[in-house]
Amino acid sequence: MTSAAPRLVSGRIGDVVARADGGPKVKGEFAYASDLSAAGMLWGHTLRSPFAHARIRSIDLTAALTMPGIHAVLTHGDVPGQKCYGLEFADQPVLAIDRVRYFGEAVALVAAEHPEQARRAAERIVVDYEPLEPVVDAERAVEQDPLHPDAPTMGHGYRRDPRPNVVRSIVIRHGDPNVEGDVAISGVYDVGIQDQAFLGPESGLAVPDGEGGIDVYVATQWLHVDRDQVAPCLDLRPEQVRIHLAGVGGAFGGREDLSIQIHGAMLALHTGRPVKMVYSREESFVGHVHRHPARIWAEHRANRDGKLVCVRMRILLDGGAYASSSTAVTSNAASFACGPYAVENALIESTCVYTNNPPCGAMRGFGAVQTCFAAEAQMDRLAAELALDPVELRLRNALAPGDVLPTGQRVTGSMPVAEVIRRCAALPVPEPEALPRDPIRLPGGAGNVTRGQGVSRGVGFAVGFKNICYSEGFDDFTAARVRLFLDARGELAAEVHCAAAEVGQGVTGVIAQVARTELELDEVTLAPHTTATVGSAGSASASRMTWMAAGAVQLACRAAKAELERRGELGAGDEIDLERVYRHERTTPLDPETGQITGERAHVAFACAAMRVVVETDVELGLTRVVWIGTAQDVGKALNPQAVTGQIEGGTAQGLGLALMEEIRTSDGLITNASFTDYLLPTALDMPPVVSDLVEDPEPGAPYGLKGVGEPPTVVSTAAVVSALRAATGRALTRVPVRPDDIVGL
């Protein structure tokens, strides 16, 4: 429960441990990447495309180069090495070459003494664009001219899809998809473009080392994969590029892709000076990938007893201009399309296309958010059709260990779907608050629009699940290094190196807890997160970082302890220093034609959550106040219960945002609301307190039995909030975010 009283901090596994960065962040003292500075530093700025699609005829730098304070103006010709980069496929130019494919694509770079000088000079760069018709309709994209004629994502073990602009398509065929049930429910669902909207904009500092190499201090999610993309574009060896983690102000997937890394390094190497870059809020909205918008066609067939017989779903994702992690999102959307239910027959098709819309990639939930919204809406409709209680319908179909997923993978680990449903359903729902009350506690909040008129209450329920860790044969590992030595007082102390990115999720705390537990020591310090002193940690993504970092630190600590026991004791000046690499159980790719597993598993493990939501909706104005949220989440083992409930509350807020308000709006590919004035995030009046019940069913293969906890709340909360809205309004509400117009019926 959220009200758990903090215990005395001993800092071991399972303890409530306060965050070391909590106080400084609340007091405004935390040093974010945007606070970096260095002596003699220049400021970098990026010139971006005002078009969603255009040919570049020429770029004239003459006027910009003569502006005051300017030290460098660079274009694609100045990229020292490989001209393109990408998380999985190098399909995105470091700087646009002859064509821009999205609004805000980087075209040129400027370094100046002052950021204002850099912006002014960028305005004087003359780019001769020939606007082209943008590809903006995902359904039509597969018939239009290819944006990437060389089809960079094809031929990587994916299904061969000859249609233009397909990033990836996957078909999962399971059992007999033509089987009929007693009833069939079909619907079409739409998901708008959500943004990670982290509060700390993209920022970093690139410092030349004087020997041709570079140190980049940056807010990111995976230091080593940044290095491996940056080095070839700079024509440097990997060890010449050192990436160091700077204070991260939120990530949520939006920092998986590069932002300032190559650009800042190019400017720094060119000028021989440290170069700082900080995106403005507007630039941040165009400068990173978003959650894929989706259109989903779903058909659920079931028998009278409520048992699902067959699920058929077609998922169309708009990937935008470049691949980013779209191929993995496409597959994830398909893998979790049926929800956490045992379904013997299924046909799932998931396709992602290139368009000239804003590029999309990783965001918390990674494909499972979109399908959960559609699948859970279908389950509610099925319950209504069969006159069954929605909770009962879900229980009758709940996935359990031993069941087989649509990919043919048998669930071998923990899968307490029925348990999270029962525990969530058992949480007491509060009685409606009496009227009259302060209008701030009614729909419309501070807007003072109702005293109770038009207000209808609704209760919704949803269940969701997704994978934990990287999937489909990805070699997923984390390194950790432990140094044992005697401190100044002659006491045994430890220093832990792990490149796991602390993005606000609290992994540094977990690393310390693991080390203290394994070494039975209080004196544990964490070395800076960097590529310079330790191997890769993998990404702070896919709800994997706590699992993987805990696994690696546990291995290294146990090895160090064994070494210490072998030596008997450490003398002054002695030390034990060793590094270990942790891997979770190997996965294998899905068959490109059938979407079936080619080994034992395509995913390592799963986590599920159930959520009940109470809303009050003003049905005449289409405004909503979410009154209460109760959730039961499958967490394996809560290493730090306070941090787990924090993740649940934050993840829930993010899913609530998608349900009610968060959407990047576009017009012909141009973003029209790149600001916090018009891209709205939930406030304290929009997000109610959350009652969190942690279901601890240990995952057999995971350190301490833990599961990642960051994504399941986001996966399920969008679906659960809209379920409650449907109950309050009686409307179908097949699109998120739900707009006031949709509720009113305009």
Next chain:
Amino acid sequence: MLTPRSLDEALALKAEHPGALPVEGGTDVLVELNFDRRRPDAILNLNEVPELKVWAREEGILRLGAGVTYTEILHGPVAALQPALAEASRTVGSPQIRNRGTLGGNLGTASPAGDALPPLLVEGAEVELASVRGVRTMPLREFLVGPKRNALEPDELISAVLVRPSGAPQTFMKVGPRNAMVIAVVSLALSADRERGELRASFGSAGPVPGFVTAPIAERESFAEQVAEAATPIDDVRGTAAYRRHALRVLAGRALERCLA
């Protein structure tokens, strides 16, 4: 940055630098500067001008200095004299924004979404404009000439808002897609003035300037429709024209209920 210490000094500086952009709380101006939408020749910082910070009531006229903040309206004695203005103040931004944002700023920006404008319009407020040439007043309705355009001369500053509190039951409502900190998708102030037998309504974000509708109390049945009909809303990123008109009708109906109860 020019920082006068008195109104006289401020007016002299404004006459000398007509291109200088006045700033009080900065809640509009700094956003414009940060987004690089404006680059004024100079900034005229009015935060050190004591005359602008005060409000007073003399001979039935309430004089609100241009530098009076939303927090002062909301939590001070003005709230009882101008209840709709106080309700509007509560809808503005967050507490931090309300501590900084001022009435004068709202008038200076002259946005069709300005929260303080509809309640002042239904109360028949006048604007006091000062310059080295002297002081003039004009009805707020005439002052607001277009979207983000007002009748200020280049050498003038808004010094105060003048209003004779009607004492009529009144209310303010604002619709936005989240429950706090929104720019109005549509807003409405309404008063039911039994003394004059008149209904007055003013709405925001549904036309180039805040709209104004008045009718005899006897027309209460059709008044909500009259308000909705008077609107000239557009589709934009914050909302659709159809929704704005619909919401105005609903708001007006509820406001009448509140004010005629």
